[in-house]
Amino acid sequence: MTPRFKADPAFDPGSVVVCDWPLCQVRLQDDARFPWLILIPRRAGLHEIEDLTGPERTLLMDEIVRAGDVVRMLGEAALRPVQKLNVAALGNVTAQLHLHVVGRRHDDGLWPDPVWGRGPAAPYGAQALQAAASRIRLSQAG
Template sequence: MTPHFKADPAFDPGSIVVCDWPLCQVRLQDDTRFPWLILIPRREGLHEIADLDPAGRAALMEEIVRAGDVVRMLAEAAHRPVQKLNVAALGNVTAQLHVHVVGRRHDDGLWPDPVWGRGAALPYGPAALQAAASRIRLSQAG
């Protein structure tokens, strides 16, 4: 890992840092419409998944699966279980390698269309955002 890793500042307005996993910084997207995590590998200069070495790619896949479990947990806590996970490494707006893991439902308002760049986010509000972040941290403890 890069000792002085910095995520692109473009992530700051729409998400908060929740924790670090072995490879990635884990961020919660500030949008109550969807349970949504962003994984950013903490290595400098990455733009594509292929920029990771084989061990890094394997670690990223494991963290994507782990993020899917967390997204499902967040959705169940909100009594809106996930029906489908969307996983994408787009990078069209922010080139730094990152992976979105988004919980979707057939009644989520954008179904079946993609969520990226669609509609205005519905922010959690400060207390609810911190509560969701704490729930994620607690689910990963131990």
């Protein structure tokens, strides 16, 4: 029996599930300072990109580009256009394979430093978080 995918519970306090794409679960990081998605390939037992098959790695790259488009859309919606995308698969805290796609601006308060582990986060608030999640789902419907 093949193990089933389950996102590490460590993702739950800081992000919300928005939708599933062909390979990845898409989560919105609950930090309004940055438009920020987390992509978690929906395969059990993955720790490194090399654990994916060749076709899955290609699909992951396609989904990273797609996430970049969504992050840029979120930045535009917040009237803070993204100037640079940061993409990383760190896994130092949560070993499960996941990728961060973060929109950055030269005036974002942490520029040019990385955002990982730099807080405190600025939670969206329930209504704004749901609005951003809905915006993501609607942008992907067409």
